Amino acid sequence: MYDTARERLIHLHHCRGIGWKSIARLLDVDPSLTSIFHLSSHQLQRLLAIPEKHFAVFFHDLHCHKLKRMIKTYEEQNIHIVTIKDDEYPDWLKHIYDPPWVLYAKGNVQLLKRKKLISVVGTRTPTRQGMAAMHIVLPPLIQHGWVIVSGLAKGVDAEAHRLCLRHNGETIAVMAGGLRYIYPPENESLFRQLATTQLVISEYPPFVRPQTWHFPMRNRIISGLSVGTVVVQAKERSGSLITAHFALQQGRDVFAIPGDITTKEAHGTNRLIQQGAKLILSSDDIEEEFRHLFT
Structure with missing residues (x-):
């Protein structure tokens, strides 16, 4: 779905149902975030231990291709994205x-x-x-x-x-x-x-x-x-x-x-x-x- 860990992190950050701690947990498990998109619903739910209704929304967004298209529109709106993995991130x-x-x-x-x-x-x-x-x-x-x-x-x-x-x-x-x-x-x-x-x-x-x-x-x-x-x-x-x-x-x-x-x-x-x-x-x-x- 994505070529870089940076892109995967941005997509993950757009997913509803999870917050800072859940993303930290996923980064601990796989810093590249490569495997996250391939884990089953059951495997991911065990990792995150979040309420089922939140997890359902998260799992839907994780595999939502519309998010990828939406993120691409930011450049047209002069919105820059800076991740913690980027050199531009404030020290x-x-x-x-x-x-x-x-x-x-x-x-x-x-x-x-x-x-x-x-x-x-x-x-x-x-x-x-x-x-x-x-x-x-x-x-x-x-x-x-x-x-x-x-x-x-x-x-x-x-x-x-x-x-x-x-x-x-x-x-x-x-x-x-x-x-x-x-x-x-x-x-x-x-x-x-x-x-x-x-x-x-x-x-x-x-x-x-x-x-x-x-x-x-x-x-x-x-x-x-x-x-x-x-x-x-x-x-x-x-x-x-x-x-x-x-x-x-x-x-x-x-x-x-x-x-x-x-x-x-x-x-x-x-x-x-x-x-x-x-x-x-x-x-x-x-x-x-x-x-x-x-x-």
Whole structure:
């Protein structure tokens, strides 16, 4: 059916009914994935140990020739496919516990191989103080060649991407669902700009609608792409703190901008500082941390 392990992995990644762990199991059994397409239903089911209804969908998709034709159409839509087996796969991301097997990308895929990547995350409802702090910290980083990684969400994420555009910098947006489903819809214009001149990526095939659980899983990619994560503003319970915790689990640095203790949008960042995140007042506080890596 396919000539290379790369092609077989891409097909497998499009199969419904299985997730990251099932693909890991199949790669453990056969890194080339050659035998997977020839195993009987019974043999595969014993290997995967997933619910029967999920397995039925998976087995159907595994032998579905329509998938092969659909994957071929991505090139016509300017969608690049980068697998963990490819040289283009980002180095920092490859070393996290659960790296995406496949990335789908629109834009400049060369950004994935940059070394100076820093993630910027924060609340969807930043205060004027939070926005002003971004305008102090981010432009010098952008001008010094740092690629800004964020999640295309409202608020801090979108402003981080826009600052890169204004200052002729480079940025990567990580989406929660497939590339055909822009979320939030009000960022469609920003998405189109980034997909043309910058880079937008997702770990899900383009036709996959974003689900609630995709968002926290997306955050591990935001932190995993970068040497460190900057949290601008965050409430005590927020997706930004999930990203910060992923960064810590991945052995990456976490930076936080302090805020007014009477402002709920600063509670999460102040708590991070209390727990050991590096308090930053300027871009120098970030660059100093990585001077040994990039001099």
